[in-house]
Amino acid sequence: MTSPAQTIRHKLLNTFFSRHSVWFFCLFSFISLTSFEVYHQPKIIDYFFSLTLTHSLWLITGLLSALGIYDILQNKHSILKNYPIMGHFRFIFEDFRPEIRQYFIEADRDALPFSRIQRSLVYQRAKNQNADKPFGSIIDVYQEDYRFLTHSITPCTPADPKSFRIHIGNQQCLQPYNASIMNISAMSFGSLSANAIRSLNLGAHLGNFYHDTGEGSLSPYHLEHGGDIVWEIASGYFGCRSLDGKFDDEKFRQQAKRPQIKMIELKLSQGAKPGHGGILPKNKISKEIAEIRGISQNEDCISPARHSSFNTPIEMMQFLQKLRNLSEGKPVGFKLCIGQPWQFMSIVKAMLETQIIPDFIVVDGSEGGTGAAPIELMDYMGTPLREGLLFVHNTLVGAGLRKQIKIGASGKIISAFDIASTFALGADWVNSARGFMFAVGCIQAQSCHTNQCPVGVATQDPERQKAIHVPTKAERVVNFHHNTLHALAEMIAAAGLSHPSEIKAHHLAQRLNDREIKNYAQLHFFLKDQELINLNNNESDNFYYRMWKIANPHTF
Numbered sequence: 001m002t003s004p005a006q007t008i009r010h011k012l013l014n015t016f017f018s019r020h021s022v023w024f025f026c027l028f029s030f031i032s033l034t035s036f037e038v039y040h041q042p043k044i045i046d047y048f049f050s051l052t053l054t055h056s057l058w059l060i061t062g063l064l065s066a067l068g069i070y071d072i073l074q075n076k077h078s079i080l081k082n083y084p085i086m087g088h089f090r091f092i093f094e095d096f097r098p099e100i101r102q103y104f105i106e107a108d109r110d111a112l113p114f115s116r117i118q119r120s121l122v123y124q125r126a127k128n129q130n131a132d133k134p135f136g137s138i139i140d141v142y143q144e145d146y147r148f149l150t151h152s153i154t155p156c157t158p159a160d161p162k163s164f165r166i167h168i169g170n171q172q173c174l175q176p177y178n179a180s181i182m183n184i185s186a187m188s189f190g191s192l193s194a195n196a197i198r199s200l201n202l203g204a205h206l207g208n209f210y211h212d213t214g215e216g217s218l219s220p221y222h223l224e225h226g227g228d229i230v231w232e233i234a235s236g237y238f239g240c241r242s243l244d245g246k247f248d249d250e251k252f253r254q255q256a257k258r259p260q261i262k263m264i265e266l267k268l269s270q271g272a273k274p275g276h277g278g279i280l281p282k283n284k285i286s287k288e289i290a291e292i293r294g295i296s297q298n299e300d301c302i303s304p305a306r307h308s309s310f311n312t313p314i315e316m317m318q319f320l321q322k323l324r325n326l327s328e329g330k331p332v333g334f335k336l337c338i339g340q341p342w343q344f345m346s347i348v349k350a351m352l353e354t355q356i357i358p359d360f361i362v363v364d365g366s367e368g369g370t371g372a373a374p375i376e377l378m379d380y381m382g383t384p385l386r387e388g389l390l391f392v393h394n395t396l397v398g399a400g401l402r403k404q405i406k407i408g409a410s411g412k413i414i415s416a417f418d419i420a421s422t423f424a425l426g427a428d429w430v431n432s433a434r435g436f437m438f439a440v441g442c443i444q445a446q447s448c449h450t451n452q453c454p455v456g457v458a459t460q461d462p463e464r465q466k467a468i469h470v471p472t473k474a475e476r477v478v479n480f481h482h483n484t485l486h487a488l489a490e491m492i493a494a495a496g497l498s499h500p501s502e503i504k505a506h507h508l509a510q511r512l513n514d515r516e517i518k519n520y521a522q523l524h525f526f527l528k529d530q531e532l533i534n535l536n537n538n539e540s541d542n543f544y545y546r547m548w549k550i551a552n553p554h555t556f
Helices: 004-039 042-048 051-073 078-082 087-105 116-126 194-207 249-256 287-293 313-326 341-354 375-380 385-398 416-423 434-440 470-494 543-550
Strands: 147-149 165-168 177-180 182-184 229-233 261-267 332-336 360-364 406-410 429-432 508-513 516-519
Touching (some): 004 051, 051 078, 051 087, 078 087, 116 434, 116 470, 147 416, 147 470, 165 406, 177 182, 182 194, 182 470, 194 434, 194 470, 249 261, 249 313, 261 313, 261 360, 313 341, 341 385, 341 543, 360 385, 385 406, 429 434, 434 470
Parallel strands (some): 182 429, 229 261, 261 332, 332 360, 360 406, 406 429
Antiparallel strands (some): 165 177, 508 516
16 A cells, blocks of 8 residues: 555656656756767767767757756746746747737637738738628628618719818918828827838828828928828927927927928827827837937837926917917817817817817727737727717817818728718718728737837838838828728718718618617717807706816816
């Protein structure tokens, strides 16, 4: 009969040898090969093994044995201490997990953050390939929240996508801009590579649409090919900042007067990390980027969370007027992700009090993307695009300002239906960031913040970005834009419409459950023109009325 001591010893040996078996095998092999080398005649060794093979095996087993000793002695990784050598495979497979999932496991409609179907659609349209699909939809049209555009019994002939443009600039603007209804959303040089910026801007030039600089300043690569530019000014004031990081009037004036710059966009917040300044990790800050932005190379570039040029909605309107004057009357507006609703209404009240009316507002949804963001902010902060856009549209209508202010929208917009459904909620135009990244060659590797983008789009590595052939990628940018608007023309023609501006809430329908469908005019509350101004102490519990009463133009 086995004694308790023998049982314990047996279990300990079994556990130790099973966990360390690979290391013991390598160690045994290394010792055996060493013994052969020392105690056997070379002729005998050469008879069984070539000298090269023997030395190679000896070297490999020796290195693995040393690695096993290191794993057991180190105290940083528990799994390596318990499973020397073999534990490294866990980390190797973990590194490759996203690629394994994306290429072998991911279903066509898994949105992480863009599904294979969405990415494929962009790739096909960017390459001018047929994007039609056979055998019917793979979408379950009876699932809750299924949305669709209602068609007409009397469809019209599809319009020329070149006519899908929008006039931006109210009576206070001296240089209005006639923009495409689909443009390249804000992506900075620094976040994207020089060749990616070149490709996007050349594509914008060839396709006659605009390219938003993002907050990382106006770089030479934005100017190289002459594409229309919307210059984004954020809290870091990159490209127009003083040595202490404040806004510099003269530096702004010198840049803003460039004919290539068509509009000025003041960024209050972005959907991916609202309430947080932009982030550029220091491993992506080259000497060139540091000079363009006026920052240090030795630490992460994190923009201030708020602007230093204004502290109240009234002061914000005055700052916008300054930007309009310094840019010689070009359209000025601001971008934000909606957070506390009364704060946006405070801005609108400031417009009414100062009579300084921005030319446009860009609404960024919390589903928007970025090169780097804290996960909690990316997942759990900010209002999604649909709700934010409808709120902004309704507030401007209720304040009697909607006709003077155009609304842009951004947030996971890829297809013609994405555009149409956004217009149904009040947008005048849309911006797409990741859609155009896919067109340039992005494969959604999600390594934007590591400086190791495998296709050269989101990196400052000069060797990696050589993978982007600018003329070819620019052509794909143009194709994606043209083919998406062509699909939109066909889609709205089926609804009897000739221009996206004709899309209204009643054209978009949504399934509520397995028995009920309503259009957006029925689903949502819409304010009437100047309804907020004419409340007359209305005590209704309506959300918009309550928020409007809280809003104060003299404080956020």
